[in-house]
Amino acid sequence: MSAQPLTLTAKELVEVTGYKRAAEQLRWLLALGIPAQRRADGTVSVAREHYLRIGELPDKIFAQHTPDWSALATQAKD
Numbered sequence: 001m002s003a004q005p006l007t008l009t010a011k012e013l014v015e016v017t018g019y020k021r022a023a024e025q026l027r028w029l030l031a032l033g034i035p036a037q038r039r040a041d042g043t044v045s046v047a048r049e050h051y052l053r054i055g056e057l058p059d060k061i062f063a064q065h066t067p068d069w070s071a072l073a074t075q076a077k078d
Helices: 010-017 022-031 048-064 070-077
Strands: none
Touching: 010 022
């Protein structure tokens, strides 16, 4: 049994984010609340443990970004 690397590989980052460019990968990961950083060589580093926790994220993300629909209801009455 081979041990997994501590960080996601370059190929995994492309598969996960859908982006090849490091800046776009970093933006995508940070938008989801996944801790990521740029290495000295410009590539993105994401701890595998943080990525594996992504299943815990949607509830937190949607709770923070739920629209305030009451604002629309107020405008409709005017």
